Amino acid sequence: MDGACAALAALLGYLLRFGPERADASHSPFWLALALPVVWVLAMLVSRSYEERFLWVGPEEFRRVFFASALLLALVGTVSWAFKLEVARGFVVFALPAATALTLAHRHLQRQWLHRQRGHGRFQQTALLVGHRGGVHALHEQIDREAYHGYRVIGCCLPSATPRDKESFDGLPVLGSLDEVVDVVHRYEVDTVAVLPSPELDGPALRRLGWDLEKTRAELLLAPAVTEVVGPRVRIRPVCGLPLLHMERPELRGVRRLTKDAFDRISALMGLLVLAPVLVVLAISIRLTSRGPVLYRQVRVGRDGQTFSMLKFRSMVTGADSMVAALGKSNDGNGVLFKRKIDPRVTPIGRVLRRYSLDELPQLLNVLRGEMSLVGPRPPLPSEVDQYGFDMHRRFLVKPGLTGLWQVSGRSDLSWDDSVRMDVRYVENWSLTFDFMILWKTVGAVFRGSGAY
Template sequence: MAAEELRLLPSQRRRVIDAPTVPLPENHQPFLPVALPTSLRRSSAPGPHRQPVWQRQYSRTIAVTDALAALVGAVLGYLLRFGDAPHAVGPSVAWTMALLPPVWVVSMLLFRAYEPRFHGVGSEEFQRVLLAGTTVVALVGTVSWAFALDVARGFVVIALPVAGVLTVAARLAVRRYLHHRRAAGECMQSTVVAGHPGAVASLVRQVQRNTDHGLRVDGACTPDGRSTPELDALGVPVLGSLDDIADVARDVDVDVVATLTCPELDGPVLRRLGWELEDTRADLVVAPALTDVVGPRVVIRPVSGLPLLHVDRPELRGIRHAGKALFDRGSAALGLLLLSPLFLLVAIAIKVDDPGPVFFRQTRVGRDGREFSMVKFRSMVTDAEKLLIDLREQSEGNGLLFKMRRDPRVTRVGTLLRRYSLDELPQLFNVVGGSMSLVGPRPPLPREVAEYGTDLRRRLLVKPGLTGLWQVSGRSDLDLEESTRLDLQYVENWSPAFDVMILAKTAQAVFGGRGAY
């Protein structure tokens, strides 16, 4: 469909457009590796319940892996409990083994663990898996008690936890495969964004930075239906005004309509828009003016029929932060013990490659603006600070931070250490000492802090981290705006689960070497 046709008025578009769909990109593929005929990749029949082929295949795939996880759990429970005495197996155990896979899948279905909106993003999918698994445990216990069934507790204790762990592991593997496909531009959700041009451009840039969420912005609607140079540069055509959103969604056959907060899109308008989208397959999502505040801090609070967003204060103190400190210090101490042979090898390599000290110490700014001495493995020549004066104009950093892809001050061993972040490991001493945390914002230099504005100073409300969102989201490739946004997002939304997620992603970022220089 030509962009000129989409800029016509809705009544004119209806006369011009015969089919409600637009051709898919050439690289579009269904979710599974087996390619399907083009005619099956996207149905031409409109309807609110129709899903893209990849979504249906994704749901079927995780349903199969869930059933297999339950089957493996049942078999393993049987072998470990009755392997040496198969004659002791009663009919209740046999029935439990046979029924566990279908009951497991039905439980996931009842708790909506196959919802397309959870595909590939967030922790909601795994929370629902946990609830479903807990329900199955309760169901088995209740049924065995109600009917006086002799279900071996040893079998249940083994089978159900194994099924739960395998279910999560399989879903993580399938999600990673989905992210790989999305990075190639496949398995994406066609999206139209409605709002003022500046806000639309900001959202488009964030969506384009992170393909894991699976949104592909194919068009926009603005108050006057006109484009701007900023949107043109991003390759986002303006398909109509805010009055044309439903018509555009119907004509282009999009998966998602994302509306941004603006006076023209108030409550009554959004309510009517939701009604108009009921005969399409487009999901309506509303982006509030409050950004980067997510998770348990934000809940819907109904007041007199109004769905108000209740925003809790960020958790900067309290018992959970005390638990975080204990976990940090204990884990860092254990890490130093286990990594001591690696420390020795790195120290020898540094000494052999370039005479000078093994460690490099530098003053950084920590929580509440307190300065501390951060320790790293030395990855540069000994007079690196003096050479920096002549290199400042060649900086490829983000404005506050000096970075060069081919920094002549870095030694040969230092290049390898930086690529895999091995030079950061001695910061475990700082974590044990309490000046740093395992996860947190990047520890800034005093000269950087001197240039901080009000927003950036919120970084100093928590301890800096050995790793953080900046580490798993691009490292040195991030510009100042994005690195600031990520650090503030961590400060505003910290939780133990957030730390665990970041630590899990750190290994992938480090071994990949992306953004490290």
């Protein structure tokens, strides 16, 4: 497919630059167009974009495609200058970016198709979990949540597993003890071994396990003791001759924070100007279809625990807050958040607003005033904050967001534990790139409307 994308880009570049009347084999750019698919695939090989560990999950695959494209463009420019070759610059300038765009598009579509197939149990690799019960349970839950990664857990190995233990744990067969991992891998032809932190598997024992697994086809994965911290914050650095895992501080201060604030306010201002006609139409519709104010104000908790008045288009009848006690026994939320899939307080126009998150648009004013961000944790109520544990207070290091991981991951369908995990993950791994990714995914989440009620 990469070769086909390059061939299509070469054909389009040739026709646009020279036209169909000059498409003959004696024309030197014609041979350049024929060579591009081969050269393109070779560039992908050099950038290691076909290694399985980079494919189908995460941004590394796309970064390597960009790297290959930039490397090839620089190589063509350098060689043509050094040897004074006559290269059709117009063809190169169009064909290489087009090949990059087509390659990224097809790989993205292939990834989406594969994720859907894995969600139905296809194209998976078997996994064995090794560690103590608590860690095995947590990792098993995480793998079930992220089924699109393609791991099918077939069992686990626990410390000092007795015959009584060798039945099941957390719905998984206990296949052996920590000393029997390699035997289990051979017996069940395991593809991946995920090892959790445990005192029994210290440095020498873990090293020997890695050496033994090199004789099999199984891949060895080590789960860190610190979870929810990924990406640029984690680096392997040599310290005193030892490869130690170095965890950087979260990027919550300094120039990056100022850049985020400036981006938020400029984007909010532009959004208000562009969406002004839509906001006016929605305000008139609310005013004409139900009694009460157009805007609904509610006290929420923001950065550093400071409260502010959050704005929304009113989607419920007037006095809906006083009706919560009467509806509390039939809560469809996660135990802390009150939600009803079929809420009698919601007005007819309110159902449309909530379905497509149009009721959230006035929060652009909160973003403009600096009380909220475009992307961040969900803004909580003071009553919810009273029920927070220690971990959830981590979210107050950043501003709450108009959208966030909770928006693109199911919204009201999330359990309380999942909501906590999403908020902590965002704070621990914030970056502008992360924000742009969430904004992009928000578009699809809004149109799908999953979890919006």
